[in-house]
Amino acid sequence: MNLFKAAFSISAFTLLSRITGLVRDAVNAALFGTSATMDAFWIAFRIPNLLRRLFAEGAFSQAFVPLLAATRAEHGDAPTKALIDAVATVMAWALLLTCALGIVAAPVLVWLLASGFDPATTDAAVLMTRWMFPYIGCMSMVALASGVLNTWRRFAVPAFTPVLLNLSMIAAAWWLVPVFERRGIEPVYALAAGVMIGGVLQLALQVPALLRIAALPRIGLSGSGLRAAWAHPGVTQILGKMGPAVLGVSVAQLSLMINSQIASWLGAGAVSTLVYADRLMELPTALLGVAFGVVLTPQLSSAQAKQDWDGYSGLLDWGLRMVLLLALPCAAALLVFAEPLVATLFHRGAFDAKAVQLTSFAVMGYGIGLLGLVGVKIAAPGYYARQDMKTPMRIGIAVMLLTQVFNALLVPWLGVAALALSIGLAATVNAGWLLHGLHRQRLWRPTAGWLAFALRVLLASTLMGAGLAVAARRIDWVALGAHELQRAGAMALAIGIAVLVYFAVLTLSGMKLRELLRRRV
Template identity: 60%
Template sequence: MTHLSMSLFKSASTVSLLTLASRVTGLARDVLMASVFGVSAMTDAFWVAFRLPNLFRRVLGEGAFSQAFVPVLAATRATDGEAGAKLLIDRVASLLALVLILLSLLGVLAAPLLVWGMASGLPAEGSAAAVHMTRWMFPYIAFMSLVALAGGVLNTWGKFAVPAASPVLLNLAWIAALVLLVPVFSRLGIEPIYALSAGVLVGGVLQLAQQIPALRHLGLLPRIRWSGQALRDAWRDPQTRKIARLMLPALLGVSVAQISLLINTQIASHLTPGSVSWITSADRLMEFPTALLGVALGVVLMPQLAAARAKEDAAHYSALLDWGLRLVVLFAMPCAAALLVFAEPLVAVLFHYGAFGARDVQMVTLALMSYGVGLLGIVAVKVLAPGFYARHDMRTPAIIAVVVLVFTQLLNIVLVPWLQHAALTLTISLGALLNAVWLLIGLIRRGSYKPLAGWAIFAAQVLGATALMAAFLLLGTERVEWVATPGLARAGLMAAFITGAGLIYFGALRVSGLKLRKLLRR
């Protein structure tokens, strides 16, 4: 287990570093966008238009499809070898490509209905702009779902770098649109924010193109066949049908999360103008720890868990989950504390430029602090849910997700009139904590996960170190006027406080006796 744990940690580290590059470039694009456009009804319209294809992508591409495809592909490779896996890839790619073309056409035609369903509270001008941008960006779902297929194949073969790096291309295309196309559109009398739609579409094309050489090198580039006989053979394949069967409950589970996002966006569109943009900015910062740890561990663990399941190695299966959960606690706990006590400095340093004013900083800070409440749950779900998916159990997480959706929306009824847009991120956090606890209990009761010894001491060590770090960051929040401080000095102060917080946290862990290297080797 020692050698494998280090190998998995190196793979997770690779994914995390590349995801960090993606998040940094994504943050740069959002900072640039905020300074150019500020927060307005038009930025709300853009985020609504961008969320629509993203919603379908997460449901069909990276969501239900990946959750069903990767475990079956890993099991097929373990039992039928490379040839059987390649045949499955070809057949799945053929069916998926056809479905995506039809879905893209439908989305373009139904754009007015989709925009109304997501954000009926937008003013007339913003609603019309959202419809126009949705039509331009909806084909993005096709490119990104095929990227998810390619990423699932590469991850199963242990090639994590290319899929993890591909989101950087979207951000670079987006930044290029901001720098190069926005001025051109302005000179031509075209609404400047429309230029971002072109950037998103180009980014999708570039991400798909990046996967092709890696797949070709492995001899796994899908051969898409659309003849009637080829499609019938693809559909009759038992493994293809198994993926389709697994997708149905997975669709429910993933759809519930996206329905929650849709409802929250709808609610935000009826609040103070700018609410959608404030929540989007908070999402961007929350995604740093979520993606760097939760997504990275989920991506790396899923094929390993599926392979352990195929070999009926229950002890290895449980040990993988235990290792992943310890890393979640080790890294997510201090991140959650930082979001709670150091949110204003983060928002001020990263967004308070140009048209992004002091009030916007305050509003985003409130939303970001609410995410801190449930960050541990948000990240833990990324590790716990694959514990079910790898066993081909999509139904249990789906049922839990439905209950969590009801719980979240009941909380919205109570909290939104009081906390406004910040309530929408707080209820997501509380729902994520409920989801994580329920998944954990389910894995333990089924015997899939048996916690190894030492959890009580480990948790005490992490909590103690986190408390010391949080006290230091809280001091920094209270002693510095972050909004009034000039940009460069502000950035330098934030870097100093974050560095100090890291030294305090890991120093306290070392003093408490935690052997970090030993933990990583478990």
């Protein structure tokens, strides 16, 4: 398997997901801007998403995927299918209980994330939380399906799945919002309905893909079925690994919760400002960090099972080189070209010039820490593939505390932008710490030529960034909003030239890109 082609296939679908996500957010921004009602929606949507990242895509995937890959490599498909059935049964019962409790506890959950809201905004957030909480059930089962499909090297469906959520929310904004307005219902509630429809569609998409590889889980609906699943040794092992993994992932999610709390006290629109900046930051982290992490994790687990430590180190080294090659220019773009990006994507309707300025500052904060945010996605699987959940957990706790130190120092000075900057700076420390541990254990042994490689990437990124900075300053991107197509064309042209400059400089400096892209396992 060509690693870059596998990662590229994920990135292509992820790019489609992120493009539709940006369209979704552009529609939302035009309709609701950075208003208090939009703050309420984002907090309500963040609650199931936090749990999804904490349990489904976080602790569960980190414990499940390495065990699944190792079981298939060592024992074959039949024992692997038995493991899938047992895990799915336990998960389904746990999700039913979780969703019921979440609906009841919605007021407490909203208060934990945004105690600074006024009563009307709080009430709206509570109601939408109750509407959307079952989304965590859909997405947890999607996470299980994605782990199975990725282990079978079927990357396309998991990568495409998020597109359905975006399309559902876009449709809700276009069609349901006017319906809700005519009936006297708060229009933003239409977005909550779109989220639930999207969750069901995402889950339904997994069924035919799992059937094609004969891995559709058989869920035990009776008490005896649950007891049998609970007794499966793989379930016991996953639960044992999930404890430290939950703690490790929860520190990152706790940082997000604290940031939401702080933002809720910074005035109406602060939460939404941070969310829109998140969207631009998540584009490169998903295209690069998530894509390469998804491809590398099963391969690292397989190398671990075979005790192939040279292969293990080589996989990590390749992943880290790809991160530097592709994430550093993205970081430069977010740092110097933030305002053109934000203005072109969001500046229309209720999203005014002030919102552009505030969101641009937050995007720049993420740009400073983008290498760290992406690097963690590559370094952490180096531990998870070896079933080492405790080391990332310990590092994560320290980094969470460091994030709050940054917040205390920077928020009074920079406002909402400081929340993005603190996360980026702390992620950089996190990535460096994880890499130091991998190097110290000799799990990652840098191959020859790293310094020359890094200098070439730095030179190309600097020249590219300088060109983008000139374009950002020479054009009034907010005023150009009177001519939408002209603004979009100018941004596309600037980015296109920047990409050409970047790769031209790399080529002229002697970098052999083909060798890097042809890595196989």
